[in-house]
Amino acid sequence: MKDQICYDDYQKTASWLLSQTQHRPKVAIICGSGLGMLADALKCQDSFPYSDIPGFPQSTVQGHAGRLVFGELKGKTCVCMQGRFHMYEGHSLCKTTFPVRVFKLLGVETLIVTNAAGSLADSYQVGDIMIIKDHINFPGLAGLNPLNGPNDDKFGPRFPPMSGVYDKDLRKIAFDLCKSMGVSQFVQEGVYCMVGGPNFESIAEARLLHRLGVDAVGMSTAPEVVVATHCGMRVFGLSLITNKVVKSYNDTESVNHEAVLEVSKLRSQTLQMLVTELVSRMDINNNTT
Ligand SMILES: O=P(O)(O)O[C@H]1O[C@H](CO)[C@@H](O)[C@H]1O
Ligand SMILES: Nc1nc2[nH]cnc2c(=O)[nH]1
Structure with missing residues:
Protein backbone atom coordinates (compact mmCIF):
# COMPACT_ATOMS: atom_id res chain seq x y z
CA MET A 1 0.00 0.00 0.00
CA LYS A 2 1.39 3.41 -0.94
CA ASP A 3 2.10 6.10 1.65
CA GLN A 4 0.10 8.92 0.04
CA ILE A 5 -3.56 8.00 0.22
CA CYS A 6 -6.17 10.01 -1.70
CA TYR A 7 -9.95 10.24 -1.54
CA ASP A 8 -10.35 7.72 -4.38
CA ASP A 9 -8.38 5.10 -2.42
CA TYR A 10 -10.74 5.35 0.56
CA GLN A 11 -13.70 5.38 -1.82
CA LYS A 12 -12.55 2.23 -3.64
CA THR A 13 -12.32 0.27 -0.39
CA ALA A 14 -15.68 1.62 0.83
CA SER A 15 -17.38 0.77 -2.49
CA TRP A 16 -15.96 -2.76 -2.41
CA LEU A 17 -17.27 -3.30 1.14
CA LEU A 18 -20.69 -1.88 0.23
CA SER A 19 -20.83 -4.31 -2.67
CA GLN A 20 -20.02 -7.28 -0.38
CA THR A 21 -22.43 -6.70 2.51
CA GLN A 22 -25.99 -5.53 2.97
CA HIS A 23 -25.09 -3.97 6.32
CA ARG A 24 -24.96 -0.18 6.45
CA PRO A 25 -23.23 0.61 9.76
CA LYS A 26 -23.70 3.80 11.72
CA VAL A 27 -21.30 2.73 14.49
CA ALA A 28 -17.71 1.49 14.16
CA ILE A 29 -15.86 -0.28 16.97
CA ILE A 30 -12.09 -0.66 17.06
CA CYS A 31 -10.97 -3.56 19.27
CA GLY A 32 -7.81 -3.12 21.31
CA SER A 33 -5.21 -5.78 22.12
CA GLY A 34 -6.97 -8.98 23.17
CA LEU A 35 -10.37 -7.31 22.91
CA GLY A 36 -11.43 -8.84 19.59
CA MET A 37 -14.24 -10.68 21.36
CA LEU A 38 -16.22 -7.45 21.25
CA ALA A 39 -17.11 -8.47 17.70
CA ASP A 40 -18.50 -11.81 18.87
CA ALA A 41 -21.63 -10.07 20.13
CA LEU A 42 -22.57 -8.97 16.59
CA LYS A 43 -25.56 -10.82 15.11
CA CYS A 44 -26.02 -11.66 11.40
CA GLN A 45 -22.30 -11.30 10.77
CA ASP A 46 -20.53 -10.67 7.49
CA SER A 47 -16.79 -10.80 8.03
CA PHE A 48 -13.77 -10.10 5.88
CA PRO A 49 -10.11 -10.88 6.60
CA TYR A 50 -8.11 -7.69 6.07
CA SER A 51 -6.11 -9.54 3.41
CA ASP A 52 -9.28 -9.81 1.27
CA ILE A 53 -10.19 -6.12 1.49
CA PRO A 54 -8.73 -4.03 -1.33
CA GLY A 55 -6.45 -1.32 0.01
CA PHE A 56 -6.58 -2.46 3.65
CA PRO A 57 -3.35 -2.67 5.68
CA GLN A 58 -2.52 -5.96 7.44
CA SER A 59 -2.42 -6.63 11.21
CA THR A 60 0.88 -7.96 12.51
CA VAL A 61 0.38 -7.89 16.30
CA GLN A 62 -0.60 -10.90 18.43
CA GLY A 63 -4.10 -10.38 19.83
CA HIS A 64 -5.24 -8.47 16.70
CA ALA A 65 -6.95 -11.04 14.44
CA GLY A 66 -7.15 -8.86 11.32
CA ARG A 67 -10.83 -9.18 10.46
CA LEU A 68 -13.53 -6.65 9.71
CA VAL A 69 -16.89 -7.80 11.03
CA PHE A 70 -20.26 -6.29 10.12
CA GLY A 71 -23.37 -7.13 12.09
CA GLU A 72 -26.05 -5.96 14.48
CA LEU A 73 -25.93 -5.14 18.19
CA LYS A 74 -29.48 -5.06 19.51
CA GLY A 75 -30.75 -4.03 16.09
CA LYS A 76 -28.13 -1.32 15.51
CA THR A 77 -25.83 -1.96 12.58
CA CYS A 78 -22.12 -1.85 13.42
CA LEU A 106 -19.72 3.76 4.68
CA GLY A 107 -21.94 6.17 6.63
CA VAL A 108 -20.54 5.63 10.13
CA GLU A 109 -21.36 8.47 12.52
CA THR A 110 -19.96 7.21 15.82
CA LEU A 111 -16.58 5.64 16.54
CA ILE A 112 -15.99 3.53 19.64
CA VAL A 113 -12.29 3.02 20.33
CA THR A 114 -11.01 0.48 22.85
CA ASN A 115 -7.49 -0.30 23.94
CA ALA A 116 -5.33 -2.10 26.45
CA ALA A 117 -3.34 0.36 28.54
CA GLY A 118 -0.97 0.62 31.49
CA SER A 119 -2.05 2.75 34.44
CA LEU A 120 -0.14 5.70 35.91
CA ALA A 121 -2.92 6.83 38.24
CA ASP A 122 -2.18 5.51 41.74
CA SER A 123 -5.81 4.68 42.45
CA TYR A 124 -6.25 2.43 39.39
CA GLN A 125 -6.13 -1.36 39.61
CA VAL A 126 -5.39 -3.96 36.98
CA GLY A 127 -8.73 -4.90 35.41
CA ASP A 128 -10.23 -1.42 35.80
CA ILE A 129 -12.10 0.01 32.85
CA MET A 130 -11.27 3.65 32.12
CA ILE A 131 -13.77 5.73 30.21
CA ILE A 132 -11.54 8.08 28.22
CA LYS A 133 -12.21 11.74 29.00
CA ASP A 134 -9.37 13.20 26.93
CA HIS A 135 -6.06 12.24 25.41
CA ILE A 136 -2.48 13.39 25.07
CA ASN A 137 -1.19 12.57 21.62
CA PHE A 138 2.58 12.53 22.13
CA PRO A 139 3.46 11.63 18.55
CA GLY A 140 1.02 14.33 17.44
CA LEU A 141 2.64 16.95 19.66
CA ALA A 142 5.97 15.99 18.09
CA GLY A 143 4.63 16.47 14.56
CA LEU A 144 3.59 12.90 13.76
CA ASN A 145 -0.03 13.46 12.84
CA PRO A 146 -2.26 11.48 10.46
CA LEU A 147 -3.59 14.82 9.17
CA ASN A 148 -0.14 15.95 8.00
CA GLY A 149 0.06 16.79 4.31
CA PRO A 150 -2.43 18.54 2.06
CA ASN A 151 -5.81 18.79 3.79
CA ASP A 152 -8.68 16.98 2.10
CA ASP A 153 -11.63 19.35 2.58
CA LYS A 154 -14.00 16.53 1.62
CA PHE A 155 -13.22 14.99 5.01
CA GLY A 156 -12.82 18.05 7.21
CA PRO A 157 -11.08 21.36 7.97
CA ARG A 158 -7.35 22.09 7.94
CA PHE A 159 -7.30 22.97 11.64
CA PRO A 160 -9.79 20.79 13.52
CA PRO A 161 -10.37 21.53 17.21
CA MET A 162 -9.58 18.65 19.60
CA SER A 163 -11.30 19.94 22.74
CA GLY A 164 -14.18 17.92 24.10
CA VAL A 165 -13.88 15.17 21.51
CA TYR A 166 -14.83 12.27 23.80
CA ASP A 167 -18.59 12.72 23.76
CA LYS A 168 -19.96 13.83 27.13
CA ASP A 169 -23.41 12.31 26.68
CA LEU A 170 -22.01 8.90 25.75
CA ARG A 171 -19.66 9.02 28.74
CA LYS A 172 -22.61 9.74 31.03
CA ILE A 173 -24.65 6.90 29.51
CA ALA A 174 -21.68 4.55 29.95
CA PHE A 175 -21.31 5.53 33.61
CA ASP A 176 -25.00 4.98 34.27
CA LEU A 177 -24.82 1.62 32.51
CA CYS A 178 -21.85 0.57 34.65
CA LYS A 179 -23.88 1.43 37.75
CA SER A 180 -26.84 -0.61 36.58
CA MET A 181 -24.53 -3.50 35.64
CA GLY A 182 -23.07 -3.38 39.18
CA VAL A 183 -19.51 -2.83 37.96
CA SER A 184 -18.94 0.84 38.83
CA GLN A 185 -16.41 -0.13 41.53
CA PHE A 186 -13.87 -0.83 38.80
CA VAL A 187 -14.81 1.94 36.38
CA GLN A 188 -12.70 5.08 36.15
CA GLU A 189 -12.66 8.17 33.98
CA GLY A 190 -9.33 9.58 32.88
CA VAL A 191 -6.76 10.82 30.42
CA TYR A 192 -5.20 8.39 27.93
CA CYS A 193 -1.76 9.12 26.55
CA MET A 194 -0.44 7.72 23.30
CA VAL A 195 3.28 7.04 23.03
CA GLY A 196 4.99 5.59 19.98
CA GLY A 197 6.10 2.23 21.41
CA PRO A 198 6.83 -0.57 20.80
CA ASN A 199 8.88 -0.62 24.00
CA PHE A 200 7.04 -0.15 27.28
CA GLU A 201 8.01 2.85 29.42
CA SER A 202 11.27 3.33 31.27
CA ILE A 203 10.81 4.32 34.91
CA ALA A 204 11.84 7.91 34.20
CA GLU A 205 9.33 8.08 31.32
CA ALA A 206 6.63 6.62 33.56
CA ARG A 207 7.34 9.27 36.20
CA LEU A 208 7.20 11.99 33.57
CA LEU A 209 3.80 10.79 32.32
CA HIS A 210 2.54 10.55 35.90
CA ARG A 211 3.59 14.14 36.58
CA LEU A 212 1.85 15.26 33.41
CA GLY A 213 -1.46 13.94 34.70
CA VAL A 214 -1.68 10.90 32.47
CA ASP A 215 -3.95 8.20 33.91
CA ALA A 216 -3.30 5.46 31.34
CA VAL A 217 -0.76 4.98 28.57
CA GLY A 218 -0.81 2.96 25.36
CA MET A 219 0.46 2.96 21.78
CA SER A 220 -2.70 3.60 19.79
CA THR A 221 -6.09 5.30 19.68
CA ALA A 222 -5.17 9.01 19.47
CA PRO A 223 -4.54 9.02 15.68
CA GLU A 224 -7.84 7.21 15.06
CA VAL A 225 -9.65 9.73 17.24
CA VAL A 226 -7.97 12.69 15.51
CA VAL A 227 -9.04 11.42 12.08
CA ALA A 228 -12.57 10.57 13.26
CA THR A 229 -12.97 14.02 14.81
CA HIS A 230 -11.60 15.69 11.68
CA CYS A 231 -14.35 14.07 9.60
CA GLY A 232 -17.09 14.91 12.08
CA MET A 233 -17.64 11.60 13.87
CA ARG A 234 -18.78 11.34 17.46
CA VAL A 235 -16.20 9.49 19.59
CA PHE A 236 -16.37 7.28 22.66
CA GLY A 237 -13.33 5.50 24.13
CA LEU A 238 -12.52 2.82 26.70
CA SER A 239 -9.16 1.69 28.07
CA LEU A 240 -8.83 -1.62 29.84
CA ILE A 241 -6.10 -1.32 32.46
CA THR A 242 -4.01 -4.41 31.83
CA ASN A 243 -1.01 -3.49 34.00
CA LYS A 244 0.36 -0.85 36.32
CA VAL A 245 3.23 1.02 34.73
CA VAL A 246 6.39 0.53 36.80
CA LYS A 247 7.21 3.87 38.46
CA SER A 248 9.62 2.79 41.19
CA TYR A 249 13.25 1.66 40.98
CA ASN A 250 12.44 -0.75 43.83
CA ASP A 251 9.82 -2.52 41.77
CA THR A 252 11.03 -5.81 40.34
CA GLU A 253 7.91 -6.39 38.19
CA SER A 254 7.91 -5.68 34.48
CA VAL A 255 5.16 -5.74 31.88
CA ASN A 256 4.91 -7.91 28.76
CA HIS A 257 2.40 -8.29 25.95
CA GLU A 258 1.30 -11.80 27.02
CA ALA A 259 0.25 -10.43 30.43
CA VAL A 260 -1.64 -7.63 28.65
CA LEU A 261 -3.58 -10.21 26.59
CA GLU A 262 -4.26 -12.32 29.69
CA VAL A 263 -5.92 -9.41 31.54
CA SER A 264 -7.94 -8.49 28.43
CA LYS A 265 -9.68 -11.88 28.74
CA LEU A 266 -10.62 -11.16 32.35
CA ARG A 267 -12.99 -8.31 31.51
CA SER A 268 -14.14 -9.50 28.09
CA GLN A 269 -17.73 -10.21 29.12
CA THR A 270 -18.18 -6.94 30.99
CA LEU A 271 -16.74 -4.94 28.11
CA GLN A 272 -18.91 -6.77 25.61
CA MET A 273 -22.02 -6.06 27.66
CA LEU A 274 -21.09 -2.42 28.19
CA VAL A 275 -20.44 -1.77 24.49
CA THR A 276 -23.62 -3.63 23.45
CA GLU A 277 -25.81 -1.71 25.88
CA LEU A 278 -24.16 1.59 24.99
CA VAL A 279 -24.79 1.03 21.29
CA SER A 280 -28.38 0.00 21.98
CA ARG A 281 -28.97 3.30 23.78
CA MET A 282 -27.44 5.43 21.03
CA ASP A 283 -29.66 7.72 19.12
CA ILE A 284 -29.08 6.30 15.66
CA ASN A 285 -31.07 6.61 12.51
CA ASN A 286 -30.67 2.96 11.49
CA ASN A 287 -31.44 2.18 7.88
CA THR A 288 -30.09 -1.35 7.60
CA THR A 289 -29.88 -3.29 4.35
O1 LIG B 1 -3.64 -0.08 22.02
P1 LIG B 1 -3.89 -1.52 21.78
O2 LIG B 1 -4.06 -1.84 20.33
O3 LIG B 1 -5.01 -2.06 22.62
O4 LIG B 1 -2.58 -2.32 22.22
C1 LIG B 1 -1.82 -2.05 23.40
O5 LIG B 1 -1.21 -3.28 23.76
C2 LIG B 1 0.07 -3.40 23.09
C3 LIG B 1 1.12 -3.66 24.14
O6 LIG B 1 0.84 -4.79 24.88
C4 LIG B 1 0.31 -2.07 22.39
O7 LIG B 1 -0.01 -2.17 21.02
C5 LIG B 1 -0.63 -1.14 23.12
O8 LIG B 1 -1.02 -0.02 22.34
N1 LIG C 1 2.87 2.16 26.32
C1 LIG C 1 2.20 1.20 26.95
N2 LIG C 1 1.27 0.52 26.28
C2 LIG C 1 0.60 -0.43 26.94
N3 LIG C 1 -0.36 -1.23 26.52
C3 LIG C 1 -0.72 -2.03 27.56
N4 LIG C 1 0.00 -1.73 28.64
C4 LIG C 1 0.83 -0.74 28.27
C5 LIG C 1 1.84 0.01 28.97
O1 LIG C 1 2.12 -0.19 30.15
N5 LIG C 1 2.48 0.96 28.26
Missing part, protein backbone atom coordinates in the same frame (compact mmCIF):
# COMPACT_ATOMS: atom_id res chain seq x y z
CA VAL A 79 -18.77 -2.58 11.88
CA CYS A 80 -16.03 -3.90 14.12
CA MET A 81 -12.27 -4.01 13.57
CA GLN A 82 -10.85 -7.17 15.15
CA GLY A 83 -7.37 -5.77 15.14
CA ARG A 84 -6.04 -2.27 14.67
CA PHE A 85 -2.89 -0.86 13.11
CA HIS A 86 -0.12 0.73 15.15
CA MET A 87 2.57 3.15 14.12
CA TYR A 88 5.28 0.87 15.56
CA GLU A 89 4.30 -1.87 13.08
CA GLY A 90 5.88 0.35 10.46
CA HIS A 91 2.62 1.73 9.07
CA SER A 92 2.44 5.43 8.28
CA LEU A 93 -0.16 7.22 10.39
CA CYS A 94 -2.36 7.55 7.26
CA LYS A 95 -2.35 3.78 7.03
CA THR A 96 -3.04 3.21 10.71
CA THR A 97 -6.12 5.42 10.38
CA PHE A 98 -7.15 4.30 6.87
CA PRO A 99 -10.19 2.34 8.13
CA VAL A 100 -11.62 5.37 9.95
CA ARG A 101 -12.07 7.34 6.73
CA VAL A 102 -13.42 4.24 5.00
CA PHE A 103 -15.99 3.97 7.81
CA LYS A 104 -16.95 7.59 7.24
CA LEU A 105 -17.63 6.77 3.60
Whole structure:
Protein backbone atom coordinates (compact mmCIF):
# COMPACT_ATOMS: atom_id res chain seq x y z
CA MET A 1 0.00 0.00 0.00
CA LYS A 2 1.39 3.41 -0.94
CA ASP A 3 2.10 6.10 1.65
CA GLN A 4 0.10 8.92 0.04
CA ILE A 5 -3.56 8.00 0.22
CA CYS A 6 -6.17 10.01 -1.70
CA TYR A 7 -9.95 10.24 -1.54
CA ASP A 8 -10.35 7.72 -4.38
CA ASP A 9 -8.38 5.10 -2.42
CA TYR A 10 -10.74 5.35 0.56
CA GLN A 11 -13.70 5.38 -1.82
CA LYS A 12 -12.55 2.23 -3.64
CA THR A 13 -12.32 0.27 -0.39
CA ALA A 14 -15.68 1.62 0.83
CA SER A 15 -17.38 0.77 -2.49
CA TRP A 16 -15.96 -2.76 -2.41
CA LEU A 17 -17.27 -3.30 1.14
CA LEU A 18 -20.69 -1.88 0.23
CA SER A 19 -20.83 -4.31 -2.67
CA GLN A 20 -20.02 -7.28 -0.38
CA THR A 21 -22.43 -6.70 2.51
CA GLN A 22 -25.99 -5.53 2.97
CA HIS A 23 -25.09 -3.97 6.32
CA ARG A 24 -24.96 -0.18 6.45
CA PRO A 25 -23.23 0.61 9.76
CA LYS A 26 -23.70 3.80 11.72
CA VAL A 27 -21.30 2.73 14.49
CA ALA A 28 -17.71 1.49 14.16
CA ILE A 29 -15.86 -0.28 16.97
CA ILE A 30 -12.09 -0.66 17.06
CA CYS A 31 -10.97 -3.56 19.27
CA GLY A 32 -7.81 -3.12 21.31
CA SER A 33 -5.21 -5.78 22.12
CA GLY A 34 -6.97 -8.98 23.17
CA LEU A 35 -10.37 -7.31 22.91
CA GLY A 36 -11.43 -8.84 19.59
CA MET A 37 -14.24 -10.68 21.36
CA LEU A 38 -16.22 -7.45 21.25
CA ALA A 39 -17.11 -8.47 17.70
CA ASP A 40 -18.50 -11.81 18.87
CA ALA A 41 -21.63 -10.07 20.13
CA LEU A 42 -22.57 -8.97 16.59
CA LYS A 43 -25.56 -10.82 15.11
CA CYS A 44 -26.02 -11.66 11.40
CA GLN A 45 -22.30 -11.30 10.77
CA ASP A 46 -20.53 -10.67 7.49
CA SER A 47 -16.79 -10.80 8.03
CA PHE A 48 -13.77 -10.10 5.88
CA PRO A 49 -10.11 -10.88 6.60
CA TYR A 50 -8.11 -7.69 6.07
CA SER A 51 -6.11 -9.54 3.41
CA ASP A 52 -9.28 -9.81 1.27
CA ILE A 53 -10.19 -6.12 1.49
CA PRO A 54 -8.73 -4.03 -1.33
CA GLY A 55 -6.45 -1.32 0.01
CA PHE A 56 -6.58 -2.46 3.65
CA PRO A 57 -3.35 -2.67 5.68
CA GLN A 58 -2.52 -5.96 7.44
CA SER A 59 -2.42 -6.63 11.21
CA THR A 60 0.88 -7.96 12.51
CA VAL A 61 0.38 -7.89 16.30
CA GLN A 62 -0.60 -10.90 18.43
CA GLY A 63 -4.10 -10.38 19.83
CA HIS A 64 -5.24 -8.47 16.70
CA ALA A 65 -6.95 -11.04 14.44
CA GLY A 66 -7.15 -8.86 11.32
CA ARG A 67 -10.83 -9.18 10.46
CA LEU A 68 -13.53 -6.65 9.71
CA VAL A 69 -16.89 -7.80 11.03
CA PHE A 70 -20.26 -6.29 10.12
CA GLY A 71 -23.37 -7.13 12.09
CA GLU A 72 -26.05 -5.96 14.48
CA LEU A 73 -25.93 -5.14 18.19
CA LYS A 74 -29.48 -5.06 19.51
CA GLY A 75 -30.75 -4.03 16.09
CA LYS A 76 -28.13 -1.32 15.51
CA THR A 77 -25.83 -1.96 12.58
CA CYS A 78 -22.12 -1.85 13.42
CA VAL A 79 -18.77 -2.58 11.88
CA CYS A 80 -16.03 -3.90 14.12
CA MET A 81 -12.27 -4.01 13.57
CA GLN A 82 -10.85 -7.17 15.15
CA GLY A 83 -7.37 -5.77 15.14
CA ARG A 84 -6.04 -2.27 14.67
CA PHE A 85 -2.89 -0.86 13.11
CA HIS A 86 -0.12 0.73 15.15
CA MET A 87 2.57 3.15 14.12
CA TYR A 88 5.28 0.87 15.56
CA GLU A 89 4.30 -1.87 13.08
CA GLY A 90 5.88 0.35 10.46
CA HIS A 91 2.62 1.73 9.07
CA SER A 92 2.44 5.43 8.28
CA LEU A 93 -0.16 7.22 10.39
CA CYS A 94 -2.36 7.55 7.26
CA LYS A 95 -2.35 3.78 7.03
CA THR A 96 -3.04 3.21 10.71
CA THR A 97 -6.12 5.42 10.38
CA PHE A 98 -7.15 4.30 6.87
CA PRO A 99 -10.19 2.34 8.13
CA VAL A 100 -11.62 5.37 9.95
CA ARG A 101 -12.07 7.34 6.73
CA VAL A 102 -13.42 4.24 5.00
CA PHE A 103 -15.99 3.97 7.81
CA LYS A 104 -16.95 7.59 7.24
CA LEU A 105 -17.63 6.77 3.60
CA LEU A 106 -19.72 3.76 4.68
CA GLY A 107 -21.94 6.17 6.63
CA VAL A 108 -20.54 5.63 10.13
CA GLU A 109 -21.36 8.47 12.52
CA THR A 110 -19.96 7.21 15.82
CA LEU A 111 -16.58 5.64 16.54
CA ILE A 112 -15.99 3.53 19.64
CA VAL A 113 -12.29 3.02 20.33
CA THR A 114 -11.01 0.48 22.85
CA ASN A 115 -7.49 -0.30 23.94
CA ALA A 116 -5.33 -2.10 26.45
CA ALA A 117 -3.34 0.36 28.54
CA GLY A 118 -0.97 0.62 31.49
CA SER A 119 -2.05 2.75 34.44
CA LEU A 120 -0.14 5.70 35.91
CA ALA A 121 -2.92 6.83 38.24
CA ASP A 122 -2.18 5.51 41.74
CA SER A 123 -5.81 4.68 42.45
CA TYR A 124 -6.25 2.43 39.39
CA GLN A 125 -6.13 -1.36 39.61
CA VAL A 126 -5.39 -3.96 36.98
CA GLY A 127 -8.73 -4.90 35.41
CA ASP A 128 -10.23 -1.42 35.80
CA ILE A 129 -12.10 0.01 32.85
CA MET A 130 -11.27 3.65 32.12
CA ILE A 131 -13.77 5.73 30.21
CA ILE A 132 -11.54 8.08 28.22
CA LYS A 133 -12.21 11.74 29.00
CA ASP A 134 -9.37 13.20 26.93
CA HIS A 135 -6.06 12.24 25.41
CA ILE A 136 -2.48 13.39 25.07
CA ASN A 137 -1.19 12.57 21.62
CA PHE A 138 2.58 12.53 22.13
CA PRO A 139 3.46 11.63 18.55
CA GLY A 140 1.02 14.33 17.44
CA LEU A 141 2.64 16.95 19.66
CA ALA A 142 5.97 15.99 18.09
CA GLY A 143 4.63 16.47 14.56
CA LEU A 144 3.59 12.90 13.76
CA ASN A 145 -0.03 13.46 12.84
CA PRO A 146 -2.26 11.48 10.46
CA LEU A 147 -3.59 14.82 9.17
CA ASN A 148 -0.14 15.95 8.00
CA GLY A 149 0.06 16.79 4.31
CA PRO A 150 -2.43 18.54 2.06
CA ASN A 151 -5.81 18.79 3.79
CA ASP A 152 -8.68 16.98 2.10
CA ASP A 153 -11.63 19.35 2.58
CA LYS A 154 -14.00 16.53 1.62
CA PHE A 155 -13.22 14.99 5.01
CA GLY A 156 -12.82 18.05 7.21
CA PRO A 157 -11.08 21.36 7.97
CA ARG A 158 -7.35 22.09 7.94
CA PHE A 159 -7.30 22.97 11.64
CA PRO A 160 -9.79 20.79 13.52
CA PRO A 161 -10.37 21.53 17.21
CA MET A 162 -9.58 18.65 19.60
CA SER A 163 -11.30 19.94 22.74
CA GLY A 164 -14.18 17.92 24.10
CA VAL A 165 -13.88 15.17 21.51
CA TYR A 166 -14.83 12.27 23.80
CA ASP A 167 -18.59 12.72 23.76
CA LYS A 168 -19.96 13.83 27.13
CA ASP A 169 -23.41 12.31 26.68
CA LEU A 170 -22.01 8.90 25.75
CA ARG A 171 -19.66 9.02 28.74
CA LYS A 172 -22.61 9.74 31.03
CA ILE A 173 -24.65 6.90 29.51
CA ALA A 174 -21.68 4.55 29.95
CA PHE A 175 -21.31 5.53 33.61
CA ASP A 176 -25.00 4.98 34.27
CA LEU A 177 -24.82 1.62 32.51
CA CYS A 178 -21.85 0.57 34.65
CA LYS A 179 -23.88 1.43 37.75
CA SER A 180 -26.84 -0.61 36.58
CA MET A 181 -24.53 -3.50 35.64
CA GLY A 182 -23.07 -3.38 39.18
CA VAL A 183 -19.51 -2.83 37.96
CA SER A 184 -18.94 0.84 38.83
CA GLN A 185 -16.41 -0.13 41.53
CA PHE A 186 -13.87 -0.83 38.80
CA VAL A 187 -14.81 1.94 36.38
CA GLN A 188 -12.70 5.08 36.15
CA GLU A 189 -12.66 8.17 33.98
CA GLY A 190 -9.33 9.58 32.88
CA VAL A 191 -6.76 10.82 30.42
CA TYR A 192 -5.20 8.39 27.93
CA CYS A 193 -1.76 9.12 26.55
CA MET A 194 -0.44 7.72 23.30
CA VAL A 195 3.28 7.04 23.03
CA GLY A 196 4.99 5.59 19.98
CA GLY A 197 6.10 2.23 21.41
CA PRO A 198 6.83 -0.57 20.80
CA ASN A 199 8.88 -0.62 24.00
CA PHE A 200 7.04 -0.15 27.28
CA GLU A 201 8.01 2.85 29.42
CA SER A 202 11.27 3.33 31.27
CA ILE A 203 10.81 4.32 34.91
CA ALA A 204 11.84 7.91 34.20
CA GLU A 205 9.33 8.08 31.32
CA ALA A 206 6.63 6.62 33.56
CA ARG A 207 7.34 9.27 36.20
CA LEU A 208 7.20 11.99 33.57
CA LEU A 209 3.80 10.79 32.32
CA HIS A 210 2.54 10.55 35.90
CA ARG A 211 3.59 14.14 36.58
CA LEU A 212 1.85 15.26 33.41
CA GLY A 213 -1.46 13.94 34.70
CA VAL A 214 -1.68 10.90 32.47
CA ASP A 215 -3.95 8.20 33.91
CA ALA A 216 -3.30 5.46 31.34
CA VAL A 217 -0.76 4.98 28.57
CA GLY A 218 -0.81 2.96 25.36
CA MET A 219 0.46 2.96 21.78
CA SER A 220 -2.70 3.60 19.79
CA THR A 221 -6.09 5.30 19.68
CA ALA A 222 -5.17 9.01 19.47
CA PRO A 223 -4.54 9.02 15.68
CA GLU A 224 -7.84 7.21 15.06
CA VAL A 225 -9.65 9.73 17.24
CA VAL A 226 -7.97 12.69 15.51
CA VAL A 227 -9.04 11.42 12.08
CA ALA A 228 -12.57 10.57 13.26
CA THR A 229 -12.97 14.02 14.81
CA HIS A 230 -11.60 15.69 11.68
CA CYS A 231 -14.35 14.07 9.60
CA GLY A 232 -17.09 14.91 12.08
CA MET A 233 -17.64 11.60 13.87
CA ARG A 234 -18.78 11.34 17.46
CA VAL A 235 -16.20 9.49 19.59
CA PHE A 236 -16.37 7.28 22.66
CA GLY A 237 -13.33 5.50 24.13
CA LEU A 238 -12.52 2.82 26.70
CA SER A 239 -9.16 1.69 28.07
CA LEU A 240 -8.83 -1.62 29.84
CA ILE A 241 -6.10 -1.32 32.46
CA THR A 242 -4.01 -4.41 31.83
CA ASN A 243 -1.01 -3.49 34.00
CA LYS A 244 0.36 -0.85 36.32
CA VAL A 245 3.23 1.02 34.73
CA VAL A 246 6.39 0.53 36.80
CA LYS A 247 7.21 3.87 38.46
CA SER A 248 9.62 2.79 41.19
CA TYR A 249 13.25 1.66 40.98
CA ASN A 250 12.44 -0.75 43.83
CA ASP A 251 9.82 -2.52 41.77
CA THR A 252 11.03 -5.81 40.34
CA GLU A 253 7.91 -6.39 38.19
CA SER A 254 7.91 -5.68 34.48
CA VAL A 255 5.16 -5.74 31.88
CA ASN A 256 4.91 -7.91 28.76
CA HIS A 257 2.40 -8.29 25.95
CA GLU A 258 1.30 -11.80 27.02
CA ALA A 259 0.25 -10.43 30.43
CA VAL A 260 -1.64 -7.63 28.65
CA LEU A 261 -3.58 -10.21 26.59
CA GLU A 262 -4.26 -12.32 29.69
CA VAL A 263 -5.92 -9.41 31.54
CA SER A 264 -7.94 -8.49 28.43
CA LYS A 265 -9.68 -11.88 28.74
CA LEU A 266 -10.62 -11.16 32.35
CA ARG A 267 -12.99 -8.31 31.51
CA SER A 268 -14.14 -9.50 28.09
CA GLN A 269 -17.73 -10.21 29.12
CA THR A 270 -18.18 -6.94 30.99
CA LEU A 271 -16.74 -4.94 28.11
CA GLN A 272 -18.91 -6.77 25.61
CA MET A 273 -22.02 -6.06 27.66
CA LEU A 274 -21.09 -2.42 28.19
CA VAL A 275 -20.44 -1.77 24.49
CA THR A 276 -23.62 -3.63 23.45
CA GLU A 277 -25.81 -1.71 25.88
CA LEU A 278 -24.16 1.59 24.99
CA VAL A 279 -24.79 1.03 21.29
CA SER A 280 -28.38 0.00 21.98
CA ARG A 281 -28.97 3.30 23.78
CA MET A 282 -27.44 5.43 21.03
CA ASP A 283 -29.66 7.72 19.12
CA ILE A 284 -29.08 6.30 15.66
CA ASN A 285 -31.07 6.61 12.51
CA ASN A 286 -30.67 2.96 11.49
CA ASN A 287 -31.44 2.18 7.88
CA THR A 288 -30.09 -1.35 7.60
CA THR A 289 -29.88 -3.29 4.35
O1 LIG B 1 -3.64 -0.08 22.02
P1 LIG B 1 -3.89 -1.52 21.78
O2 LIG B 1 -4.06 -1.84 20.33
O3 LIG B 1 -5.01 -2.06 22.62
O4 LIG B 1 -2.58 -2.32 22.22
C1 LIG B 1 -1.82 -2.05 23.40
O5 LIG B 1 -1.21 -3.28 23.76
C2 LIG B 1 0.07 -3.40 23.09
C3 LIG B 1 1.12 -3.66 24.14
O6 LIG B 1 0.84 -4.79 24.88
C4 LIG B 1 0.31 -2.07 22.39
O7 LIG B 1 -0.01 -2.17 21.02
C5 LIG B 1 -0.63 -1.14 23.12
O8 LIG B 1 -1.02 -0.02 22.34
N1 LIG C 1 2.87 2.16 26.32
C1 LIG C 1 2.20 1.20 26.95
N2 LIG C 1 1.27 0.52 26.28
C2 LIG C 1 0.60 -0.43 26.94
N3 LIG C 1 -0.36 -1.23 26.52
C3 LIG C 1 -0.72 -2.03 27.56
N4 LIG C 1 0.00 -1.73 28.64
C4 LIG C 1 0.83 -0.74 28.27
C5 LIG C 1 1.84 0.01 28.97
O1 LIG C 1 2.12 -0.19 30.15
N5 LIG C 1 2.48 0.96 28.26
